Amino acid sequence: MRKELPLLITTVFGLLMVFGRWFWLGQLWGIESITDQWIIISNGFAVAIGVVNLTQLHGRNVQRRREHWPYSLVLIVAMYGYMAIALYETVEGPTATWLYDGLFTPIGSAMFALIAFYITSAAYRVFRVRTREATVLMICAVITMLGMAPIGEVLISGWHSVAEWGMDVPVSAAFRGITIGARLGFMATAMRIILGLERAHLGGYGAS
Amino acid sequence: MEEQTFWQKMMAIDRRIIYAILFVFVAIVMLNPIGLPIEISRDTEIYYNVVEELAETGEVLWLDAAFGPGSWGELGPMIEATLRHAFDRGVPVIGMAMWEQGGRMFATALNNVLEDPQYDHIEYGEDVVNLGFRPGGAGVVLRSATDDVYETFRGVDHDGNPLDDMPLAMQTERLHPDYVGHAVVYESGSPGGPVYVDYVHEPTGLEMSVGIIAMSVPGAKVYQDAGQYVGILPGATGCAQYELLIDHPGYAVMTQDVISLGMVFVTLLIILGNVGWLMTRQQAQ
Amino acid sequence: MLNPLMILADLPPPTWGIFAEGQVIPFLFGTAFVVVVYVLISRARAGEPIPEIRKIAGLDAVDEAIGRATEMGRPVHFGPGIGAVSNAQTIAAFAVLGYVAKMCAQYDTQLIQTNRNIYVYAVNEEIVKQSYLEAGRPDAYNPDDVRYISGFQWAYCAGVLGIMEREKPAANIMYGSWFAETMIFLEVGNIVGAIQIGATTNTAQLPFFIAAADYTLIGEEMFAASAYISKEPVLRGTVVGQDIFRILIFAIIIIGTILQQIDPEENPLARILTEF
Known part of the structure; x- marks a missing residue:
């Protein structure tokens, strides 16, 4: 029963979604819209699971003084501290806004900006022309990289057009192939789930 | 112990030295811009024309900030430039966010633009509204398209103010071609433009475009080729071109020299890394 | 709340009496996919040979x-x-x-x-x-x-x-x-x-x-x-079905491209795919 009930629910709702999209009556009843409202509601409850897990894991880290426990303490203080402030003065309140704009936003931007450093380091240490294919990949990458930035056109007139053609034609063609294949994979996965053949999401990796 | 050769030392260089060189390099170019010429690409022109066409029809432009603070550097200036362009040409704008932090991203962009005295005449509620974020991601977009914008956003905007006092929000009953002229999604991940393709463009026929971070541009091209995206504003480079087209060079234009010379720096590192690798391999043989 | 009348006002009439606009081809495609997968699964269950998956x-x-x-x-x-x-x-x-x-x-x-x-x-x-x-x-x-x-x-x-x-x-x-x-x-x-x-x-x-x-x-x-x-033949059947459909899709793309070259204004395949 522990597995049969979730499988039944999955199949019923999978078929309901198919009915809501393909059939006129399904669209008239607005089935997709209704189920999406349910998802919105259940998303709200999901946050509680996250808070419980974080509290349990990091609470134990602090309690047992595990290695690096001060980081766990920072996380708990930050999580409950911000929650308390936001509950007291709403998320749009001055302190919550100040914390968000002054701390969260720059940290998020800094994380994204790290990509520049990591790509630079990887360019030097990882990107090797070990094979003919890797050499072709590298040449194409350099043409596109410099061509899409203003410097390409400064170095050689018409470079930008070559890079743009590369993006529009061969890259698009390859990506379409991958996308079509992936979409078929999506479809096969959906079909396996609706038919109850795929059970990996219920634990273990076995099938029907 | 055998002494290391020059190339062996080069290949074993501490990555922190590379980080430091990059930091110094970027800082120097930032402080001393060389002003490389910026050529306008076809994609940027198409995007520019979207707003120009809305100016002729007077239809609403719907913007979705589907990104967080991490992508502000690339996508924030795009929203600011689009708002300036729309306000200059009298195009009403409605903003929303599929991402939780997106509502604030849109609000920041709007505040930055409205600080300019040039836009003192812009009335919040009449010329622009920020609906903000509602939990549900794709579901919110679907409900806005098939049901009712007012109900989907529970009758309040990003700051919790009632939509009843905002004529623009009340007139725009749905995210549908009957009420909206064009939708633009500013995308840095998922959910992003494809949600609008599935739930808005395909079922209702509403035309849409995306402003997208540079590394995701190739993936978006597929949708443009299929006729689902009208325009793509590609990364900071596309935004810089757009800023020039609206005659308001801003943050994105400032970054172009850094991007260009950064690319040259990365190319040099790739060459140097490969030469070093070949030399050490040769020596080993 | 959901407003069926509002949706009804916009909803085009059904195609062939039951299908939503533009959903006939997706329905046929999806149904055919289920049938092919079902046949392959039945073969697998009956112990009949189905193609192996290449090494990944x-x-x-x-x-x-x-x-x-x-x-x-x-x-x-x-x-x-x-x-x-x-x-x-x-x-x-x-x-x-x-x-x-x-x-x-x-x-x-x-x-x-x-x-x-x-x-x-x-x-x-x-x-x-x-x-x-x-x-x-x-x-x-x-x-x-x-x-x-x-x-x-x-x-x-x-x-x-x-x-x-x-x-x-x-x-x-x-x-x-x-x-x-x-x-x-x-x-x-x-x-x-x-x-x-x-x-x-x-x-x-x-x-x-x-x-x-x-x-x-x-x-x-x-x-x-x-x-x-899992090495499950039943699941392998769905992967083989996926490959059969990949071949079918690429055949449609090639035929569509040829028809488009013959008469760009009147491509019957494009018309069927967009209308239904």
């Missing part, structure tokens, strides 16, 4: 990666991407996680499993627990190793980087829907000396995986995983 190097490398981690006495990190639980890539990751968890349980190797999505976390917790049970090592299961990090992309990224720096996994398996954080994870994985396996259909991230990971599963390869790992 990236999945074979999972064993190697876990073996290496075991020898080094270091943990394995598994990331299921940052997509939602409804994302097909995340679902594909579930099957691989089950396999990885079972292997780790058998070899007594620590598995650190990090999550950005709370639903994905809940499912993964169950998968890992169940796999340890199936491996006969329920005592070795440590609930603290399946971790929810944060719902925010960059907070999740920062959390995982910290874990990788501190706990130094010997294997980093990134299987799912990845975005801009890909290169950061791969470079940190490289710094800590982990063997890295990547799988995604997000085309913008594939070049990073190919350049910086040791093994990459490209596009639909990742969806064959559950069939490949």
Whole structure:
């Protein structure tokens, strides 16, 4: 029963979604819209699971003084501290806004900006022309990289057009192939789930 | 112990030295811009024309900030430039966010633009509204398209103010071609433009475009080729071109020299890394 | 509230009496897909031969990666991407996680499993627990190793980087829907000396995986995983059905292209596909 009930629910709702999209009556009843409202509601409850897990894991880290426990303490203080402030003065309140704009936003931007450093380091240490294919990949990458930035056109007139053609034609063609294949994979996965053949999401990796 | 050769030392260089060189390099170019010429690409022109066409029809432009603070550097200036362009040409704008932090991203962009005295005449509620974020991601977009914008956003905007006092929000009953002229999604991940393709463009026929971070541009091209995206504003480079087209060079234009010379720096590192690798391999043989 | 009258006002009349506008072809295509898969599954159940799946190097490398981690006495990190639980890539990751968890349980190797999505976390917790049970090592299961990090992309990224720096996994398996954080994870994985396996259909991230990971599963390869790992003929049937449809789609593309060249104004195939 522990597995049969979730499988039944999955199949019923999978078929309901198919009915809501393909059939006129399904669209008239607005089935997709209704189920999406349910998802919105259940998303709200999901946050509680996250808070419980974080509290349990990091609470134990602090309690047992595990290695690096001060980081766990920072996380708990930050999580409950911000929650308390936001509950007291709403998320749009001055302190919550100040914390968000002054701390969260720059940290998020800094994380994204790290990509520049990591790509630079990887360019030097990882990107090797070990094979003919890797050499072709590298040449194409350099043409596109410099061509899409203003410097390409400064170095050689018409470079930008070559890079743009590369993006529009061969890259698009390859990506379409991958996308079509992936979409078929999506479809096969959906079909396996609706038919109850795929059970990996219920634990273990076995099938029907 | 055998002494290391020059190339062996080069290949074993501490990555922190590379980080430091990059930091110094970027800082120097930032402080001393060389002003490389910026050529306008076809994609940027198409995007520019979207707003120009809305100016002729007077239809609403719907913007979705589907990104967080991490992508502000690339996508924030795009929203600011689009708002300036729309306000200059009298195009009403409605903003929303599929991402939780997106509502604030849109609000920041709007505040930055409205600080300019040039836009003192812009009335919040009449010329622009920020609906903000509602939990549900794709579901919110679907409900806005098939049901009712007012109900989907529970009758309040990003700051919790009632939509009843905002004529623009009340007139725009749905995210549908009957009420909206064009939708633009500013995308840095998922959910992003494809949600609008599935739930808005395909079922209702509403035309849409995306402003997208540079590394995701190739993936978006597929949708443009299929006729689902009208325009793509590609990364900071596309935004810089757009800023020039609206005659308001801003943050994105400032970054172009850094991007260009950064690319040259990365190319040099790739060459140097490969030469070093070949030399050490040769020596080993 | 939902307003059926509002929808009715916009809803075009049904096609052939029952189908929504433009949904006849998707319906026929989907139904045909089910029929083909059903035939192949029936053949598999009856013991009749169905084609084998080719070797997928990236999945074979999972064993190697876990073996290496075991020898080094270091943990394995598994990331299921940052997509939602409804994302097909995340679902594909579930099957691989089950396999990885079972292997780790058998070899007594620590598995650190990090999550950005709370639903994905809940499912993964169950998968890992169940796999340890199936491996006969329920005592070795440590609930603290399946971790929810944060719902925010960059907070999740920062959390995982910290874990990788501190706990130094010997294997980093990134299987799912990845975005801009890909290169950061791969470079940190490289710094800590982990063997890295990547799988995604997000085309913008594939070049990073190919350049910086040791093994990459490209596009639909990742969806064959559950069939490949479980060796179940029934699941293999769905993968073969998928391939039959791939051939069909490419045949339609080629025929459509030829017809378009013959008469760009009146392409009957394009008309059927767009009208129905």
